[in-house]
Amino acid sequence: MISRITVHKSRLVLGMAALGVLTAPGLALAQDAPEMLLQSNANILWTLIAAILVMFMQAGFACVECGFTRAKNAGNILMKNYLDFSAGAIAFFLVGFGLMFGADVSGVFGSSGFALGGTDSTTADGQWTLTFWFFQSVFAATAATIVSGAVAERTKFASYIVLSIIITGFIYPISGHWAWGSLWLGDAGAGWLENLGFADFAGSTVVHSVGAWVGLAGAMVLGPRLGKYSADGTPRAIPGHNIPLAALGVFILWFGWFGFNPGSTTTADGTIGYIAVNTSLCAAAGTLGAMLTVWLKYGKPDPSMTMNGALAGLVAITAGCYELAPLGAIGLGIVAGIVCVFSVEFLDKVLKIDDPVGAISVHGVCGALGTLAVGLLAAPGYGDLTGLFYGGSINQLFVQALGVAVVFAWAFGTGFIAFTVVKAVMGVRATKEEETKGLDISEHGMEGYNGFQIFTVE
Template sequence: MSTEYPDSRKRRITALPGMLALALTLVPGLALAQDAPELLTQDNANILWTLIAAILVMFMQAGFACVECGFTRAKSAGNIIMKNFLDFGAGQIVFYFLGFGLMFGTGSSLLGLSNFGLSGVADADLPWSYTFWFFQSVFAATAATIVSGGIAERTKFGTYVLVSLVVTGVIYPISGHWAWGSLYGDAGWLESTFSVAFCDFAGSSVVHSVGGWLALAGALVVGPRIGKYDNDGKARAIPGHNIPLAALGVFILWFGWFGFNPGSTTTADSSIGLIAMNTSLAAAAGSLAALAVSWLRFGKPDMSMTMNGSLAGLVGITAPCATVLPGSAILIGLVAGALVVLSIEFIDKVLRIDDPVGAVSVHGVCGAWGTLACGLFNTDGGLFFGGGLAQLGVQVVGVAVFFVWAFGTGLITFTVLKKLMGLRVSEEEERKGLDISEHGSEAYSGFQIFTVE
């Protein structure tokens, strides 16, 4: 999200340019709109563009659900779908009453202290505020749903409800204020403390790394799935049950990302084309790099790694999508695609942390890479473009801050919930699958699900 968000209320114009103005003169029905100039303002163009982008980002939730469901086992598919519904069902409510104010309210550079439930917003500002709230709420849901993938197939549903509420209501909004507070209220400390502002245009760190590091904390506290590691600690593959479904999810996410990144302008202007181009180029490069690296390492071009490579490229370009050239976007995607393969292997085999969908690597690690990439490739201030170390130094601070905050608060949250109400289902329930044990029904009714542990 741009930290130089223009106050569109001060930039009214009398009519939209170009083809729209011509259409108003040629089509009699549309010409009536000339009597209502308030319909033809930059304000309304911004509202329309931001709303469309928010709808695209909301559709990404379906993509996350498909990816997580496809990469895990059939016996817990329904539980995964329920968690993704929960992220919106409960997450949007708590973000309305609490999270939005903490993230964008006035008060201090550390957290907002106003605008809870949009209270105090002037009537004249409400049309934009409704749209801006909706756009931000779907970002909050994205941060929460990343967590569910890292702790899939062994976590109590009731406990996850509380995790989602804490993430969307407190953890994500407070750190979001540090980098994006000036979009609506007071500037956050990462925006105002240093000689150059922290750069994270659409959320490589604010959204993705926060979600990824929370997933890391959750996976550590809840522990690996039964059968993931043998008695010697050697990792064993637990294949996902529906790779085509996961592939559909990746394509949905790629599609929705054109709302995530270009929509973060929150302004209908000429910059959105470059942002969309950079976004897609990085995704394409990420998929190719992951394909190549997995082919070299495993002897075959791995399907799940290639899909995660696309997502890695998308996450990596999210921070610098508006501030780099297309050639740089390709390089950023290539690094992200290679990095995600190596990171998944390292976390799985060396750290012995069970992350069923690669959430930590895709979102945490590649989100950090994308944030650092701003300091390297930004055309204004990037190290490779003659900008020196100032921007890169701020980016390093930002990466460290978001890791400490998200991983630290994640460890506290998961540990407290584990002690208070339990975090993990019983061994018997896990073996049966969470669909039966947690929800009393099956995602694939009528099919006998056999699982070899």
């Protein structure tokens, strides 16, 4: 295990440059230099704080997914979020982290660090490893929880737990290794995609699209909710039951994203501020883009779609938050907001895939969009790359497209297999009666809002 500071060098050229004399030969990596220790402590501090913010995104996803679906399934979807984070964290601890960040095998998967074996918390290296694990564990949970939205209101709970563990322990770490394998062990852990120069700073593709493409596979295997499509295929809107809860959830996600994106430096350097600027402006523009699109298209500014526009902007900027300039972030956000609205409609009306909360469009389509945008909008004076629009080479765009495509193939393919196998072995869909009655009563023996009068005909 090499030093954290060397590892970061591969990713954070700017960050290290900013450290100036701290990395000059005479002082470099000398554990006895107080400045190095202080920066090292600051890096752990920042990475921990960022991880805590990202952890809180679990609450955001829970509120969004619960609020955008029906009251009769409220407890069920919350349970899925709890399971994603609890079963998921343990699966990632035992297996996933090692597959994602361990010693590289052929650029395809990692092979060490399972259960953090051999980590000694009394050394600086061990302390960093444990902090880094925590940061990565909350990212893994994010990927898993995106799936629960796409397959909401109809999936058997026991089957979902199995699928969640497969995602966090296997599907997410493997493609994650391709793009981010070097982040712990440096060159010794590097995956094939990052060796080609694929840039996805905080995970538009690595985290968000992976979750969405698995969710797409799941939604296809499961089929739509009862009553979602009439006999002739006309989609019916099934409104969410608690828009204030969902609105709070989107704000929580926006808040947590300031850990997700700036925290992905894992270094307390001077770049974290502008990454937050890009993140916030892109989300703001996504909100506006989606609101105006839906307003023009359907005549009224719909809150659910507007909030999904904020998320679309956040997902889109995740890949390029370190590479874009603020004006580029605004432009990207507007496009992401518009694309999100059309994508939701396309899935709903043309493909007839039932995604109750819009997760596939927000996290999948806008994740791909944001990843490609790095090849176009990476700006001089920000980050390490130069995009096509600023006179850079088209090669970067090709690499970005390759990454988007192979991660789609991997996540959708393995997701489809996983859902299909689980379906064959233990069943994956609730019965008609269970679904009609609501999963809260049938799966969990409880009600989300005991005492409230709720319309039962839905």
